[in-house]
Amino acid sequence: MAADPPAVPVMPPAPSEADIAGFVVERFLPGLDAADLDPEYDLLATAVIDSLGILHLAAWLSDEHGVDLPDEELTGRNFRTVRAIRATAGRAVAREERA
């Protein structure tokens, strides 16, 4: 069988924690240095993001990184920290690669 490359475009990698922290700071914590945002900092309890913020983040993942999240992934738990957002995006990328 010919080893032709697959005709589908290569999936972009999921955004890194630094990318996500950069967006969260730019959009929700203006004036802060993104490096100061601990990846485990609870963004929900501290009201940095609310449900509207989750939608903003999902739209950013889709528009800027081509990562589309199914509705059932849009839960608070999946957006609680930068690390959780990274894992959520990572799962979505893995799912698309499998598909």
Add this chain to the structure above:
Amino acid sequence: MTRRPLPLAAAFAARAGERPSDPALVWEGRTTGYGELYAMACRARQQVEAAAAPYPGRPVGLRVRKSPEAVALVLGCLMAGRGFLLPSHELPDLPLKELYEQAGCAVVLGLAGDPLVDVVVDPSAPAACGGTGQPRPPAEVAEDATGFLLTTSGSTGLPKIVPLSQGAVARFTAWAADAFALAPGSTVLNYAPLNFDLCLLDVWSTLAHGGTVVLADPERGTSARYLHGLVADHRVTLVQGVPLLFELLSRAAAESGPLTTPEHLVFAGEAMPARVLAGLPPAFPHARWFNNYGCTETNNSFLYEVDRTRPVTAPLPIGSPLPGVHWLVTGDDGRALTGPGQGELLVSTPFQTTGYANVPNGGKFAPHPDGTPGVVYYRSGDVVLRHEDGSLSVLGRTDHMVKVRGTQVSTQHVESILLEHPAVAEAAVVALPDPVAGHRLHARVRLTEPGSAGVLALRQHCAERTVRAAVPSVFETVSQPLPRTSTGKVDRNRIRESLSTARP
């Protein structure tokens, strides 16, 4: 209190007769004895009577800064049986003029020439008391006759004029003397400007009971060393004031030594932050602490003595109602709570006004169907929490309650949480309209030192202490002191205006 207490002027005159050489006032290092102050008050009385004679029954306006002469002028009005409006001298001329008019002032009296002053009074002028040289006793006054006309702090618009009857002030001074053992030998620091309701305790109750008032110059009210010197040098036994005063005294005590003479500390005006409370024990090793709750309309209504043998947590409870005070807490339906819960505090005190002189009372003073029949309650505008054991804590003002994503939030409560953070020196939280959330909270915070706490740490601090809706959506840290109103409270209106004009 079974005996009817003496009116303030009569009580002062009696003290002056008993112990004329006792110190009444200390000002700028100079002591004025009771006899001397009485003579000054007599001279002021004559001049008040002469100036106001054509206008029987009308109050006079006073335009004075704090000084022994100003104290004598107030006493002179009381001795003449004249009502007097005592507004803040910091008010601009235009609103001040309006206030004098609204109060129906016959003439405006001052101690120095001024465009607003009709008659300059000189309590030190040599004219003796009465033509015969014999001092006349203070005029007889009816219990319900108006004496003091104070003003509210008025963060919005013109201050409201609060008339206090001779009887109300007499009852107040009797209570204060009882509660804080005011007597000859007591030395009381007066920090507030002379027009503040706090002076009913620290100036007027002290003079009615033979103690000494150490007058602090409001111009130097932020000098920690000056204030520490006043307390230490004059062996002050009672200190009443806003948290700022106690913060300044504690700071100075850390450098210049503890203040060992104060026996009573009375917290007033706003809630004491945890950080300020924590600084008190080394600064005042022998003092009892009292949290005082009241307002200009009712004067003191609740008092809480802090139990120093147990851990102290902020905000302090407001404690028990004073003798003769009626109170209830109304819930959302306007009915009185019968158990634990949250609502507006309604109070009635033996010291309260009968209503504003210049604006409609707007339902602020009224009987309540669930209250004691015949008792007129004042709607305090304070939201309180009634605990299981019946004690009360103040959560904030009803007008500081906003809805954020459907949750009732007190911006003042959020401020008090921020002030508990050791790195926060000042905090203001304002609610801005938000199309989605209803309101969003904006916190402006001045740190004790730049960089001493990050925005993330402050968010975390709030999140650990309150519901998520009460965590401000924006935290702004500044290095400049927050703007304050003429009465020293953080000027949230100015902050809100600066934010709504800065953003589209």
